[in-house]
Amino acid sequence: MSEQHLATEPHVVIVGAGFGGLAAAKALAGSSVQVTIIDSNNYHLFVPLLYQVATAALSPADIAEPIRHILAPYPNIRVVMGRVTGVDIGAKRVHLAEGDAIAYDRLIIATGSTSSYFGHDDWAPHAPALKSIEEARAIRTRVLEAFERAEWTQDAAERRRQMTIVVVGGGPTGVEMAGSIAELARHALARDFRRIDPAAARVILVEAGPRLLTAFPEALASYAQRSLERLGVTVTTGVPVEAIDGRGVTMGGRLVQAATVIWGAGVRASPAASWLGISTDRSGRIPVAADLSVAGVPDVYALGDTALCRDASGQPLPGLAQVAQQQGTHLGRALRENLTSGTVLPPFVFRNRGNAAIVGRHAAIFDFGRGRRLKGFVAWLLWAAVHVVLLVDFAQRSRVTLQWLWRYLTYRRGARLITAPAQSTSVRG
Known part of the structure; x- marks a missing residue:
C-alpha cells in the first residue's frame, strides 16, 4: 500500500519518538503543519533509567509511555507504528517495512543509537x-x-x-x-x-x-x-x-x-545514514549544519544521537538526552515558523544544563561546566529531581518518586521478577 500526501498543509515526518523526535513533534503541535511521527515501538522509552529496570529497581511501565497517549491532545499529529527501511530523497517519501510509503515536505531523522561491540x-x-x-x-x-x-x-x-x-x-x-x-x-x-x-x-x-x-x-x-x-x-x-x-x-x-x-x-548511531546514501563519522553519525539540516540532502534534518552536531568551538555535542531534547524543540519551532511564515531556520545553540551520573544510594556527581560541580547527597537529590521532571507523564513521575522514596527508607526493590529465560536475551542492531 502507498500513501500520497494530499493535504494542502505542509507535512513534516519525524522518524523516531525518543527525546528529540518527541520534542520536535510537541513544538509543532497546534500549528497548521501536519505531522506524522513514526517509531518501531508504540511507546516512548526513558532510556537513562533503563539500568534501574535491569537491576530490579523499577518496572518497564515506570519509564515507558504509549506515544499515542502522549500526543493524543494534538489533532495535527498522527502516530504510525512501523519500521523505516529507506528514504526516496527525489520523490520525498519514507518507505516502511510494512509496505507503506509516506510522503513528506520536511523529514526529521531522530532514530537514536544502538550498542557497539567494536x-x-x-x-x-x-x-x-x-x-x-x-x-x-x-x-x-x-x-x-x-x-x-x-x-x-x-x-x-x-x-x-x-x-x-x-x-x-x-x-x-x-x-x-x-x-x-x-x-x-x-x-x-x-x-x-x-x-x-x-x-x-x-x-x-x-x-x-x-x-x-x-x-x-x-x-x-x-x-x-x-x-x-x-x-x-x-x-x-x-x-x-x-x-x-x-x-x-x-x-x-x-x-x-x-x-x-x-x-x-560503546554506542553507535542507528543506520539511518544508509537511507540517505551519505558518509558518516566513525560512530555512524550524520553530519549536520548549524540549523540541523543534512548537507546535500534537501529538506532533511537529523538530531540527537543520530546527528554529528558541533558546538561553537567545533567539538561534537555529546549523546545526551538534554541535547536531543533541546535540538528537537529548536527544530520544531524553527520549522513551524519556516513553513508558516517563510522565516529562515536559525542555528541551534546548545545550553548545557549539567551532566550527571549516580553512583549509589547517597552519591552522585553533577558537572555544570565552567568549574561548577556538585557531588554527594545534594547531587544525588538533584539527579533524582531532574530525572523525575524529564519523565513525560505525571503518573510516571508520581510512581517513580514514591518507589525511590520507598527504596530509600526500606532498602527494598519491588521488581525482582524472573520473567524470561536468560538465554532469550535480544540484542538490537
Whole structure:
C-alpha cells in the first residue's frame, strides 16, 4: 500500500519518538503543519533509567509511555507504528517495512543509537547491552537467576562464578549499573537467601581507558570511583577486554570467570545514514549544519544521537538526552515558523544544563561546566529531581518518586521478577 500526501498543509515526518523526535513533534503541535511521527515501538522509552529496570529497581511501565497517549491532545499529529527501511530523497517519501510509503515536505531523522561491540559482535549473546526494555529485562533475569543458581549449586567454584558480575565500560551507563547491582546484592537480596550471602557477590567494573567517566572532570571521576569501591565494586582501569564467552571475560591475558557480563562500553548511531546514501563519522553519525539540516540532502534534518552536531568551538555535542531534547524543540519551532511564515531556520545553540551520573544510594556527581560541580547527597537529590521532571507523564513521575522514596527508607526493590529465560536475551542492531 502507498500513501500520497494530499493535504494542502505542509507535512513534516519525524522518524523516531525518543527525546528529540518527541520534542520536535510537541513544538509543532497546534500549528497548521501536519505531522506524522513514526517509531518501531508504540511507546516512548526513558532510556537513562533503563539500568534501574535491569537491576530490579523499577518496572518497564515506570519509564515507558504509549506515544499515542502522549500526543493524543494534538489533532495535527498522527502516530504510525512501523519500521523505516529507506528514504526516496527525489520523490520525498519514507518507505516502511510494512509496505507503506509516506510522503513528506520536511523529514526529521531522530532514530537514536544502538550498542557497539567494536567489531566483536560475537560477544553480544554473552554480554547484553542496555538499549531496550527487552534487554533490560534479560539482564535482570541473568542477574537474579545467577543468585538462584548460586544458592543451589554444591560446587564452590561454580558458586563463585555465578556470584561474579562483570560490567564492561566505565562511562555513566557502566558506573550506574555497577553501583546499582552492588546495592541490589548487598541490601535488597541480603535476607532472601539461606545458603549464600549475596553481599559476597563480586561486582567488577572494567574500563579500557586510564580512568572512569572521561566526560567528567577528574576530581568528580575519582569521587565516583571511591564511592563505587565503598559499595564493594572492584574497579579495573587501563585493561582492555580481549574476549567474552560463556565462561566469562578475558582481560589482560587472564580469564575472569563470571556468569553475568553486561556491556556498557560503546554506542553507535542507528543506520539511518544508509537511507540517505551519505558518509558518516566513525560512530555512524550524520553530519549536520548549524540549523540541523543534512548537507546535500534537501529538506532533511537529523538530531540527537543520530546527528554529528558541533558546538561553537567545533567539538561534537555529546549523546545526551538534554541535547536531543533541546535540538528537537529548536527544530520544531524553527520549522513551524519556516513553513508558516517563510522565516529562515536559525542555528541551534546548545545550553548545557549539567551532566550527571549516580553512583549509589547517597552519591552522585553533577558537572555544570565552567568549574561548577556538585557531588554527594545534594547531587544525588538533584539527579533524582531532574530525572523525575524529564519523565513525560505525571503518573510516571508520581510512581517513580514514591518507589525511590520507598527504596530509600526500606532498602527494598519491588521488581525482582524472573520473567524470561536468560538465554532469550535480544540484542538490537
